[in-house]
Amino acid sequence: MRTVVMTQPPLLRAGNIIRLNDQSWRIDEILSSGHAILSALGGIGAKQVRPLSDLDISPEKSVSLIAANDTPAKRGRLDLKWQFQDLYSQMTAHVIPDAVTVAGRAVGIARSTAYTWWRQWMTDAPLVKEYRSDVHRSRMPAEIEALMQEVITAAHALNQPRSRKRAYHDLQNKLSSLGLRNISYATFCRRVGDRPVLERMKPQRGRKAQDQLRPTKKGEVGAGPLDLVEVDHWMIDMILLADHDRRPVGVAYLTLLLDTATRVVLGYYLSFDPPNQYAVGRALYSAFQPKTEVLHRLGIQGEWPCWGVPKRLRPDNAAEFKSRLLQDLSLKYRFSLTPARPYRPRDKAKIEAFFGTLSRYVKDLPGSTKALPGGRQDGAREATRTLRELETELIDYIVNGYHRSIHETLQSTPLKAYQTSPHPEPVYSPNREALLVDVLPQLTVGRKVHPFGVLVHNIQYWNDSLIPLIGRSEKYIIKYDPYDLSSVWLLQGKAYIRLRYKDLGYPRLTLREYKQTRKAMRAAGHDPSDTDSVMGFYRRSEERSAESRAATQATRRSVTTEPQTKLEQPPERPTAADKQTWLAAPLLLEED
Structure with a gap:
């Protein structure tokens, strides 16, 4: 009986050695001239080697694979199967007799195991068939399993969502009230994990749950710059x-x-x-x-x-x-x-x-x-x-x-x-001044031109170019800047006419400041429709704010920059003459 013993670990390298009939052979030597070596040794068997061309291993062919629980042992066994398959393919290409036995001995598995794996490969059976017969079958009592599924369903409901820890405590209370044995927190977490993620998310997120679980889309991309x-x-x-x-x-x-x-x-x-x-x-x-x-x-x-x-x-x-x-x-x-x-x-x-x-x-x-x-x-x-x-x-x-x-x-x-990137021809080259006015918001309702000008936000605006438009029934589009009410723009034909305050003494303010000033005047009992009073109130308020701001900043600077009071200088050390004077002086007793 011939024995094949591995003297190196199963990891296949060119330096791995196989002992055949008390002689050592390197794997690369067997692959290069294996037929002659095995013939000289009398061969290991007369089994005909099936060439790779007879196998239908096209990627289009559907092969049913049963997923396994991933463990280090199963992962190592799967790696061993791929090593065996790879070595068998190389030996078949070099027409080595009984390549199954040689490849099996080379990776360190029994001859029966090697032929089992080879038979699975030849019949297109899955090589990843590593699972228990009772996988995904609950061995929990039916009462406890039903109660656990009921708690999980309630935890994911929309009306009373529960965290996993809170749901487990609810299950413990129900089991104890029914006199059933308790289960571990890990078992409960596994049951929660067995639920599809979409089923857990859908009661609370609805359609967003399905969109969130879809593969991230790249979105539409333009064909080039500015597309x-x-x-x-x-x-x-x-x-x-x-x-x-x-x-x-x-x-x-x-x-x-x-x-x-x-x-x-x-x-x-x-x-x-x-x-x-x-x-x-x-x-x-x-x-x-x-x-x-x-x-x-x-x-x-x-x-x-x-x-x-x-x-x-x-x-x-x-x-x-x-x-x-x-x-x-x-x-x-x-x-x-x-x-x-x-x-x-x-x-x-x-x-x-x-x-x-x-x-x-x-x-x-x-x-x-x-x-x-x-x-x-x-x-x-x-x-x-x-x-x-x-x-x-x-x-x-x-x-x-x-x-x-x-x-x-x-x-x-x-x-x-x-x-x-190749840039397309410019569709439009905007004018800077016209674009600056175009992007400003416009009033929802147009304005007529009156003898006093145009009234916007209860403020009168005027420009001498408005004289030919006075008395017309047409309403003109008005553009305004909410951050500067000192000017508005009236669209006449294809050109804008800039209108300024009719009273040039009005202060420059924003639309928000103007509305806040009117609200403050209304709260004080004044008429907010009087624009002159509103502008005067705003000017006086700004002057008071500026004065108080300047006074505050001056006070802070004086506090931070005022030099600290210097400590009194320590008395000079007495000289020898001072000591003699003190000793010669009469001793005065305190009065009773």
């Missing part, structure tokens, strides 16, 4: 300070446009006000125009050559994206609006991912509410930046950080992808 641009808002989780006194004010909102093909940022707008149509218009103005002036204003050294009118703009379904302003801009500047589907944030996957990148960057800045356990309260104590300083920080990161970093999907920097 498809996404726009959205983001609330920055960071407390900011006021410019004049550096007191905490609140969080800021960022409106941003991102090119989907190259991932570059085309435009932005940052302010303390919540998202509105004015923010959308200013962000579009920033995207349509070069950024040289922006970089110069913020004092940032860098290159930002990304601008232009997109072919398609993808917003969400917020009210500011359905405004008449955005529709008029799309008609005039010839870009189409392709809104995302309602409740489908993955339709704007690119800009959502970019906001995630910005969020991770802002989290490390002082004043961020996400990095502190106390949220906005701790963020107010740690805040160090104003709105202007945050704008400089973000734009510097976008221009010199994000645009020049390797993007994982593009395998290039966004700036390089934008510069090397």
Whole structure:
């Protein structure tokens, strides 16, 4: 009887040795001239080797595999099977007789096991058949199993959701009340894990559960630069300070446009006000125009050559994206609006991912509410930046950080992808002054021209160009800047006419300040319809605020800069003559 003994571990290398008939042979020698060696030794068997060409191992062929419980032992056994299969394939290619036995001995398994694995392979049986016969069969008593499933179903219900720990305590109470034996927490967790994730999430999340479990979609990507641009808002989780006194004010909102093909940022707008149509218009103005002036204003050294009118703009379904302003801009500047589907944030996957990148960057800045356990309260104590300083920080990161970093999907920097991609012919080249007025919001109802001018927000505006329009029944479109009411624009034909205060002594104020002043006058019992009184009240209020602010700052400076009171100089050390005088002086006794 011939014996085959492995003298090396089962891991197959060229240096592994097989002993055949008291002689040692290397595996690479057997594979190179195995037929002659085995013939000289008399062979191990006369079984005909089946060539690989007879096997149907095409990937298209369906093979039923039974999954196994993954353990280190089963994983090692599976690796051994693949080693056996690989060695058998090599020996078959070199026409070695009885390759099953030789390959089995080489990997250290019995001859019967080797032929069992070989038979499974020849019949296309699964090699990963490592499972128990009672797998996924509960051995729990029927009463306990039914009660456990009832508790799990109730825990995932919409009307009374329960945590896993709380549901386990409920199950313990029910088992003890019925006199049934208790089960372990691990068993209960396994039963919860056996439930499909969709079945657990659907009662509470509904359709969102199915969308969340779907594979992450890449979303639609433009064919080139400016082909498809996404726009959205983001609330920055960071407390900011006021410019004049550096007191905490609140969080800021960022409106941003991102090119989907190259991932570059085309435009932005940052302010303390919540998202509105004015923010959308200013962000579009920033995207349509070069950024040289922006970089110069913020004092940032860098290159930002990304601008232009997109072919398609993808917003969400917020009210500011359905405004008449955005529709008029799309008609005039010839870009189409392709809104995302309602409740489908993955339709704007690119800009959502970019906001995630910005969020991770802002989290490390002082004043961020996400990095502190106390949220906005701790963020107010740690805040160090104003709105202007945050704008400089973000734009510097976008221009010199994000645009020049390797993007994982593009395998290039966004700036390089934008510069090397073929740019289409510009659809429209907007005029700077006209665009600045176009992106301003307009009144929902037009205004007639009266002998005193045009009345907007109960304020009279005038321009000598309005004289030919007085008395006409036509209502003209009026554009206004909510952050500067000193001017409005009237559209006549294809040109805008700029109208200023009729009373040039009125102060320059925002729409919010004007409304707050009218509300304060109404609360004080005055007539808010008197524009002269409103403007005078606002001017006096601003003067008082400026005086009190200056007095406060002067007091703080005096407190912080006033030198501390100097301590009295310590007395000089007595000399030898002083000591002699003290000793010669008479001793005075205290009076009774």
